[in-house]
Amino acid sequence: MSERTRGALATLTRPADASYGSRRERLLSALTVGLLAGLVGAAAAYTLRRGALAPAWADDTAMATLVFVSGALVKLLCQSLRTSVLALAVATVAGAGLAVATAVVPYLLLDIATLGGLALLPALRDVITLLVFVQIPLQLTGYLVAIVYDGATA
Amino acid sequence: MVRSPRTQRALLVVFAALVAASGAAFVSTATAQLAWQERDAIDFRPTGFELVDGDEPALRVEFAVTNPTAVDARIRPSALVAYDGDPRAGATLSVPRSERLAGDREATVPAGGTTTVTLVADVPPERADRTREAVDADRIVVSGSFVVTVRGRSDTADV
Numbered sequence: 001m002s003e004r005t006r007g008a009l010a011t012l013t014r015p016a017d018a019s020y021g022s023r024r025e026r027l028l029s030a031l032t033v034g035l036l037a038g039l040v041g042a043a044a045a046y047t048l049r050r051g052a053l054a055p056a057w058a059d060d061t062a063m064a065t066l067v068f069v070s071g072a073l074v075k076l077l078c079q080s081l082r083t084s085v086l087a088l089a090v091a092t093v094a095g096a097g098l099a100v101a102t103a104v105v106p107y108l109l110l111d112i113a114t115l116g117g118l119a120l121l122p123a124l125r126d127v128i129t130l131l132v133f134v135q136i137p138l139q140l141t142g143y144l145v146a147i148v149y150d151g152a153t154a
Numbered sequence: 155m156v157r158s159p160r161t162q163r164a165l166l167v168v169f170a171a172l173v174a175a176s177g178a179a180f181v182s183t184a185t186a187q188l189a190w191q192e193r194d195a196i197d198f199r200p201t202g203f204e205l206v207d208g209d210e211p212a213l214r215v216e217f218a219v220t221n222p223t224a225v226d227a228r229i230r231p232s233a234l235v236a237y238d239g240d241p242r243a244g245a246t247l248s249v250p251r252s253e254r255l256a257g258d259r260e261a262t263v264p265a266g267g268t269t270t271v272t273l274v275a276d277v278p279p280e281r282a283d284r285t286r287e288a289v290d291a292d293r294i295v296v297s298g299s300f301v302v303t304v305r306g307r308s309d310t311a312d313v
Contacts, residue, residue: 015166040176054186066172076157
């Protein structure tokens with residue numbers, strides 16, 4: 001038990017080492033980094049989508065920077081290319097899922113009728129637009145920049 | 155070469171800061187979205203009336219504004235007119251579009267708090283006597299709307 005706990009903790013605190021480690025270590029680090037990067041992407045995209053209600057410091061530039069840096073950190077944390085690709089895939093899928101959730105969940109929480117899903121269409125349109133033009137490309141660009149950085153400093 | 159443990163730790167700290175910053179932005183925005191959905195709960199209650207005599211008489215109306223939501227709201231009068239009795243009877247006392255807040259253009263109602271704002275509206279000199287009677291007999295009804303602004307979004311709230 002203590003052996004496994006220490007193993008998981010060491011994997012999480014040394015993601016670059018883990019990205020070259022055993023299959024279990026690679027999966028654990030890719031899933032953790034990917035899920036957290038997806039969370040950052042979805043939260044920033046939500047703040048961008050509801051820009052009029054965002055606090056003053058959370059402007060478009062700040063949120064775009066968050067998404068970009070989260071993409072770069074996927075590669076910087078999961079250093080091995082193979083593991084980082086998996087982590088970025090997890091970030092993209094989890095980020096898309098969470099971004100859709102931010103549009104749907106308010107209707108469920110506030111018990112607002114969606115008219116059979118019809119009322120969700122404008123929100124989902126905005127979510128998909130932000131996913132295709134902001135969230136995924138910015139995260140991917142950050143990731144590619146980090147690959148170039150790692151390649152240049154190798 | 156694998157990054158040194160120190161670099162890995164520094165990168166983790168940056169990543170944690172990133173998660174914290176995006177989380178804070180999300181929570182703040184989501185709270186404002188909830189407050190926006192609940193903006194109808196912001197309550198305007200007239201608590202006192204006073205006629206200021208002079209060459210240009212004015213009616214001062216004190217409003218107690220309660221904001222039960224979790225985000226500060228800003229308010230300004232948009233179309234408020236004082237009537238003698240039921241507004242539908244049409245006995246207008248104040249000059250339409252002359253209403254403004256005493257002091258600032260806008261007032262801020264803190265989250266979960268109550269604030270008192272004073273509305274000032276001009277009264278035509280020929281209606282000053284009737285206005286004074288209405289104030290004394292507690293017959294004044296103020297009807298119209300305030301503009302309620304939560305962060306960057308505005309809507310009107312009927313009074």
